[in-house]
Amino acid sequence: MLETKTSDSLLRNNVNFPTFSDLPHEYHVDPTYYVEGPYRIVPRQHWCFLGEIVGSYGLFRVLLRVKDKCGQVVTIGLYTDDRGHTLTPQIKPGHTVAVLYGEQHSFLDMTVGIRVEEPSIIKIIPCSLEQLLKASDDVAACNSNTQSRCCGSCGKEENTSHNTHLLLCSRCKQTSYCGEACQKQAWVDGHKADCKALVWVQWCAARNWGVFDGYFNF
Numbered sequence: 001m002l003e004t005k006t007s008d009s010l011l012r013n014n015v016n017f018p019t020f021s022d023l024p025h026e027y028h029v030d031p032t033y034y035v036e037g038p039y040r041i042v043p044r045q046h047w048c049f050l051g052e053i054v055g056s057y058g059l060f061r062v063l064l065r066v067k068d069k070c071g072q073v074v075t076i077g078l079y080t081d082d083r084g085h086t087l088t089p090q091i092k093p094g095h096t097v098a099v100l101y102g103e104q105h106s107f108l109d110m111t112v113g114i115r116v117e118e119p120s121i122i123k124i125i126p127c128s129l130e131q132l133l134k135a136s137d138d139v140a141a142c143n144s145n146t147q148s149r150c151c152g153s154c155g156k157e158e159n160t161s162h163n164t165h166l167l168l169c170s171r172c173k174q175t176s177y178c179g180e181a182c183q184k185q186a187w188v189d190g191h192k193a194d195c196k197a198l199v200w201v202q203w204c205a206a207r208n209w210g211v212f213d214g215y216f217n218f
């Protein structure tokens with residue numbers, strides 16, 4: 001097994017990927033996330049809330065109930081022009097919602113959560129929050145690991161002197177296989193969801209979350 005250094009795992013960073021209770025509040029200028037510029041308040045860094053869908057309600061507009069990294073269930077209200085209906089086919093319990101630059105909001109129905117007004121800051125990733133966190137650990141481990149690679153299905157090690165070359169998954173470019181049979185087997189065994197998680201984590205890992213120089217969009 002690869003050793004996992006969770007300290008380097010991007011999605012486990014609680015400043016850039018905060019739980020709901022760590023998000024800035026909409027009526028306070030949180031110095032962790034904002035800095036007062038000469039003309040206006042601007043973000044100091046980037047942040048993204050992650051929550052796994054546990055349900056949805058609302059007929060006029062889509063209201064999602066999501067569970068964050070520490071288990072708190074909050075509401076994500078879609079106040080976009082389409083009231084969230086474009087997202088409806090993607091809403092499935094067990095899938096994860098990512099919201100950029102979210103702030104703590106209190107809804108009229110007395111629940112707390114995040115009010116989303118821009119469609120470009122919300123994305124639904126078709127895998128669980130646990131799968132995303134594991135993908136983040138895997139990306140961190142891969143970046144720091146110099147060991148030889150193993151087949152992601154049967155575990156056979158790459159050995160260039162014995163001509164064992166592994167095939168890299170063309171989508172995530174992270175997981176390797178000793179052959180097509182193992183690749184096909186891994187896909188049905190769950191790499192399909194893990195692969196989407198890895199691709200999303202790689203999108204995140206390619207960005208510098210610590211310095212703000214314009215908003216990210218999904």
Ligand SMILES: [Zn+2]
Nearest residue numbers: 151154178182
């Ligand atoms: Zn194999």
Ligand SMILES: [Zn+2]
Nearest residue numbers: 169171172195
């Ligand atoms: Zn893959």
